Amino acid sequence: MHTLEQLRAGQLAGLRRLKLSCGLTDFPHDIFDLADSLEILDLSGNALSALPDDLPRLHKLRIIFCSDNLFTTLPTVLGSCPALEMIGFKANRIDHVPAAALPSRLRWLTLTDNAIAVLPDELGMCSELQKLMLAGNCLDSLPASLANCRRLELVRIAANRFTALPECLLSLPRLSWLAYAGNPFTQARELAALAGVAAAGMAWQRLELAQQLGEGASGVIYRARLDGVDEVAVKVFKGAMTSDGLPRSEMAACVGAGAHPGLIPILGTLDAHPQGALGLVMPLIDTAFRNLAGPPSLESCTRDVYADGACFDPAQALAIAHGIASAVCQLHARGIVHGDLYAHNILHADAGACLLGDFGAASMFAPGSAQGDLLQGIEARAFGVLLGELIAHSATPLPALQVMMEACLQEEVLRRPTFDVIERGLRDIFPA
Structure with a gap:
């Protein structure tokens, strides 16, 4: 300043x-x-x-x-x-x-x-x-x-007045990160997801906040103690609007995602915050996990920034690729696109274990619909970008990932593989 x-x-x-x-x-x-x-x-x-x-x-x-x-x-x-x-x-x-x-x-x-x-x-x-x-x-x-x-490549139109997803976006050859939740045409699905956890609220008074663990576009994450016993993490949303959309839409996607080894579990939603803030209560993540990369810079625009000297051995790179593909496969099966499938939203540990987080840009769709197929193809391109980064920071060449990356980066959206195909292909390379 x-x-x-x-x-x-x-x-x-x-x-x-x-x-x-x-x-x-x-x-x-x-x-x-x-x-x-x-x-x-x-x-x-x-x-x-x-x-x-x-x-x-x-x-x-x-x-x-x-x-x-x-x-x-x-x-x-x-x-x-x-x-x-x-x-x-x-x-x-x-x-x-x-x-x-x-x-x-x-x-x-x-x-x-x-x-x-x-x-x-x-x-x-x-x-x-x-x-x-x-x-x-x-x-x-x-x-x-x-x-x-x-x-x-990146579009955010969440929390507007769209009654349908604009067709002009769906065939863009490089679109990879799209957020459209919180519009009239997504409201019913979001409300249905939130209704399923109406009884899972955790009162603010049950939590003792400790140090801040992290901060993103949508909220701040704190270490906390639940009922004076259990160590948990609490994400408190910053306000009514973020750069990606509405906190309530993020909560709906987190809840709708379900349990998966590659997703951070949700223990409950936050109730009775003194300022009325929304929030999520989650298990505390092992400190061995760290961000795969930093977010895009002003110079890189749409590309994550990796630490100097970042290098993955082949087993790590393949494990990360497979773990994330498996998690996204589940999201898509449940009618959710992550919308921000980036390395900076992935936590990883040395052996290649990984967790996909930050659902601030996640949006819902109708599985099996033609539009849903296009949305999954858009997310496949984001995964192709991630594969390219893993390849670029690998200690040795990864020809199998190179083939998958090229398939995901095809200009024609519907020619890109779906995540069930991606997950199976990576499982054959890296048995889980």
């Missing part, structure tokens, strides 16, 4: 990344003193409602974040910024997205938690678009032109 005083005193000369959150109501023109160096500008958490017409003077600006402000329109000046690739205006009051606000080089657009009912057809002209975050708006359709965004 930087300060206006530092900026005005010239102490930030040559800065590439600037973050100011100090109750700003107007854009500080002193920022233009950084025009020859500034690439990332973060003005989130202020009270801004406009950007200056001469913003393109920041000719190296690639990324701008203006979340948690007071914008009602996505500023048209953004479309004139020559190097701009990433735009984040989460949690504003935006109800209008002008076509002119979309820069030609746009790769990542986040408009989560606003009031947008219509998107311009020109969004389909953003040929470089890879990531589109639209959860928590008022959308009931997407521009048909979005089918032209053939590089699009």
